[in-house]
Amino acid sequence: KAGVTQTPRYLIKTRGQQVTLSCSPISGHRSVSWYQQTPGQGLQFLFEYFSETQRNKGNFPGRFSGRQFSNSRSEMNVSTLELGDSALYLCASSFTGGSYGYTFGSGTRLTVV
């Protein structure tokens, strides 16, 4: 079966702009989590959505937001981009939210210049 699909794979944006990343989970998975990965901070949790509701939220500023649609697809948005937002953004899906393991996508590499 198809894995977790993230689009786009690569993105270059300018400081101050906003960006939207997309994640299509594995069919049947209702939980989608987002992580930011950087060399210095590792994998940091952004937020989790389950059945269109945000269930958990990490310690990121309000510029980072997300949503989930009725088909479980999720988007995350970053407004007013800063250089420090350059990172690999990973999406992970799970059947219920982790009890059966998370499957990660290949990520979106965001570069802010």
Add this chain to the structure above:
Amino acid sequence: GENVEQHPSTLSVQEGDSAVIKCTYSDSASNYFPWYKQELGKGPQLIIDIRSNVGEKKDQRIAVTLNKTAKHFSLHITETQPEDSAVYFCAARTNYGGSQGNLIFGKGTKLSVKP
């Protein structure tokens, strides 16, 4: 909140040797401990996981052990092969009265297997 420490940050072994990566966690309410392997240009891939009601789990050359009292868990890879070279992450997830928390990851271990 939960904090996960992972050691070592880099590990180099000869092909055929064993590799051990260790993690400690802080929250005694954590009950799920997965291990992920991340290869260059890819997302993390779940390789094995263990729940708090189990002390050890094995899958071919990979095993994970959990010591709840000491709050640490370890990944053991036997008979290492060059294709085992990757970055490995441990993680922990808490469960507060049925409300599942998110995964907290260690900083990762870069494993290099020399032919």
